[in-house]
Amino acid sequence: MSFLERYLWKSVLTSILLTWFSLALLDRFFAFLGELGDVSPETQYGNLQAFYYILMGTPKLLYDYFPTATLIGSLLGLGNLAANSELTAMRAAGVSIRQIVMMTLKLGLVLVVLIFVLGEWVAPHTELAASSFKLRMQQKQLAVGNQGIWVKDGNRILNIAKLWSEQKMEGISIYEINPEAGRIDTITHADRAERDANGWMLYDLNRKHIQEDGVTQEVLPQVHEDNLVPEQVLSIAAVKPNQLAASELADFIRHQRDNDLNSSRFEQAFWQHFTTPLSTLVMLIIAAPFVFSFQRNAGAGQRIFIGILIGIVFFLFNRTLGSIGIVYGIPPLLSATLPLLMFLFGGLWMLKRIR
Structure with missing residues (x-):
């Protein structure tokens, strides 16, 4: 790894991590305030238990927020380099836009592996533990x-x-x-x-x-x-798709198919185990055009606003298409990957227009 690549990685990664933990901290704060409504003196679920429940759910939240944090963080990291004319100096030294993008995508590949590990081996278990803990504290039956x-x-x-x-x-x-x-x-x-x-x-x-x-x-x-x-026990204690790892989802889907049962929700969750990490790369591709063209003279506030806006659009489109796919029978693989592909092609198209 060259000195220039290390410097670029450091700038982008620092901004991504700061954005990631800032989003998670803000969400957890409001989640804890909302959780206080479930605190009851009639059960064992008090303020301390609510805080523990929120804490145990944090890995899943970090996993869900990572693509948006990558987009905002890369806009800030690359944007700061552009504001300080460092990207201009790199290009004057013979480093092309394509090379700069490829450097950030190499970082993205490392992040994809890390976020996949978080989503496959950490987040499902802590999410299940959090739900189990809350049920144990609240339910007498x-x-x-x-x-x-x-x-x-x-x-x-x-x-x-x-x-x-x-x-x-x-x-x-x-x-x-x-x-x-x-x-x-x-x-x-x-x-x-x-x-x-x-x-x-x-x-x-x-x-x-x-x-x-x-x-x-x-x-x-x-x-x-x-x-x-009892029926009410089934509705609250059944394992949710987001509490299962991809390997467990694959076993469950196989069972449902063998018995001619609907497995759309679980198939959707299975493919999202792969599309969520890969969307990290897509967010890095989308960030580059805004930095190199539209955002040369923009401030940090504008970059954050654009990042949040694109992140919200991606999140809502992904969630809405997933729900529509389950209701109308769209293949889960298509409904899970279509938002990712659309944003990928959109990012590549914008990159081609940069000179």
């Missing part, structure tokens, strides 16, 4: 811990190792209590359960009946249950 979800439903206690969605769960244990005898009568284990029109089908079931004179056991390939889990 429901508890979430390292051993899965615990639900009390009348005289039954259920443990669910993985609640994938409102149609699928894995690792189910059911403990049926005899209130008169004050002990457990039946323990049922099932490898998985899938929902159909009439209830739930439990597969690979092992049931133990505990009696005073001993324990009897039965093994069944599948058993149907009309009411396995």
